[in-house]
Amino acid sequence: MSKYGRKYTHAVIATDVVVFTIKDEKLQALLIKMKKPEFRGYWAVPGGLVKGEEGLETAAFRHLSEKTGMRGVYIEQLQTFGDPKRDPFGRVVSVAYIALVSWDKHELKTSEQYGGVAWFPIAGLPKLAYDHEEIVRMAATRLKAKIEYTNIVRGLLPRRFTLTELQRAYEIILGKVIDKRNFRKKILETKIIKEVKGKISSGAHRPARMYRFVVDKPQAVEML
Amino acid sequence: MSKYGRKYTHAVIATDVVVFTIKDEKLQALLIKMKKPEFRGYWAVPGGLVKGEEGLETAAFRHLSEKTGMRGVYIEQLQTFGDPKRDPFGRVVSVAYIALVSWDKHELKTSEQYGGVAWFPIAGLPKLAYDHEEIVRMAATRLKAKIEYTNIVRGLLPRRFTLTELQRAYEIILGKVIDKRNFRKKILETKIIKEVKGKISSGAHRPARMYRFVVDKPQAVEML
DNA sequence: GGCGTTGGTGTATATAATACACTCAATATG
DNA sequence: CATATTGAGTGTATTATATACACCAACGCC
Structure with a gap:
């Protein structure tokens, strides 16, 4: 057991990956449809909790693979979102990542717990759960900045x-x-x-x- | 209790703030001297665990104030460090921040649990605990980049x-x-x-x- | 073989970055 | 109090970079 086990009500760590592609001449992001009744009609960025001894990137890759079928993509850290109220069901701190893919290289398939996976143009996002709209916006802004001085x-x-x-x-x-x-x-x-x-x-x-x-x-x- | 309470061995969240100043014509970072026997002779970036309903920035400010006496500084997020082995005593994910201060505006005083607080030139750091050397290096790199296109x-x-x-x-x-x-x-x-x-x-x-x-x-x- | 469509190329102009040296106004010194 | 010393303050010429702009090439299709 961790030395830091019992002093506080601890937060839980999650990772979320904003996956971008260019499709139909538009910048699009990959989203999964939420199935839980509390989030009926909402979509979300693929992600989930980090396990005990699992690295952050490892967790990000695992959730991406489990929830969208994607493997072998490059990710880079965007920012960490830790507003105590960002998840209504508990204290979750999310480390957000960005990935860029060629959409036709990946076959999309999600798991039972989600209602589907699909690309959405950045201008024209559906209702997003949690603070995922903010995350996607920030990811798009970062992408726009980095394309000018990186590969x-x-x-x-x-x-x-x-x-x-x-x-x-x-x-x-x-x-x-x-x-x-x-x-x-x-x-x-x-x-x-x-x-x-x-x-x-x-x-x-x-x-x-x-x-x-x-x-x-x-x-x-x-x-x- | 959190909905996410019991499924995993959870990681704990901490914040660390790399405080820079310019002093004696050198870029310097603020460090605290560790007192625990396991870290004899090591220094560390001021930081600590995030409490239950506390925001990340709030925690960063609190630890900075408690451990160095500094108040009212601007911080901005650097990056999150989550290697499962970065802290030998448990799984701690650290959200690192950068702060820039005018050193003569702050009187330094640390708490009982630390052996002191002091400025160290970036070229000439003492032994740092955990992965704090990597954190300070990355902070310096980021600072160097951002000074060219921000205020x-x-x-x-x-x-x-x-x-x-x-x-x-x-x-x-x-x-x-x-x-x-x-x-x-x-x-x-x-x-x-x-x-x-x-x-x-x-x-x-x-x-x-x-x-x-x-x-x-x-x-x-x-x-x- | 003529038309439509996208691929591929160079130059002139404007803007931005760099290199560079002296005078000014205060204090210190003899 | 005359002179030396020190960092403050200023402009221009040159080089490098960014921008604006128009036509021919190679293919498929009819």
Whole structure:
């Protein structure tokens, strides 16, 4: 038993993961539908309690896998939310994480205890349980900030992608159009991506060159 | 009793506050000397467990006040540390905060349970308990990053200060010398500071104009 | 083979960042 | 009280970076 076992009414620790993707030309977040009668009609960010000797990230991965079927994604810590009243049923402190995925790489399936799992555009979220709306908003803000000085966008794209796809990701997250020539100049200067053999024909037009990220770990980069 | 009361061996929540100041031309952190025999010779970042219905920031302020005598400082969340082995005596998840203070504004006094409280230069820390060395390192890194695009530096300075003092704060945190004319041009362009009446004579030279921060809340700013 | 569609490229201009040296006003000194 | 010393305060020229902008290429489709 912990040395710290009995002095206080303790809070419980949970993790929540805000999973973003770009789908239908929109930034979307992954939500699960709550089944408990107290939360009828509400959705939530996938997450749950941290077990005894389990690390925070481990717990985040476990709940993500159990509740959405997702595995093998990168997560990074967003912020910890600890308002004593954030959960009406007890004192839960939640460590929130962000993940970015290419939505077509993951088959979604949730467990019995939830009513479904689905993508929702950031502009157009359903009713969210607890303080999850605040969490998602903060995650979107952080994403928007970090895309300008890190290679965080890599999570959203498949291993091989075109410059136009990459540019669309930036445009959607930043919410503004970017000049094609300037974008290409800058992104190639950073050296975070690299051309790879092969072209892709995706319609009645000239085929596009393919690129990949040079490093797939997070790193800070001067950009845009 | 919490609905979440009995399912797991729960972790306990703590907060730790890395307090920075600039003193003797160096970036320094506030540490308390541990008294418990298990930690003889070790120092630690001021912090402690969060009580039942207490908010995270409230707990951080309370421990800071109890263990160092400091009150009325700004804190902002750094990151949450939750490695199951970070505390050898039990599972403690720590939410770490950063605070920046003007050291001469606070009289230091610690409680009976600690052996003392003192400032230590970042380069030259004593042995730190738990994972507090990692916490302090990360706090310093974050500070260095944020000083470039926020008004975070305001906490380090007295209400009224000279441009040279402000520049020294930037130089010490960034670890590089800055051109005086360019610094003044840029910092005044941002409009985060404003000249105030009165000059200060501090030696055998022309007296300096005084400035103050326009807003004393955190804000993002384009800078340096 | 002509049309529609997206891929791919360079240059000129404007803005921002950097490098750089002297005078000013106070105190200290002989 | 004349002179030296010290940090305060100021502007411009140069370089680097960011922005604005238009046409041809390669494919599919009819």
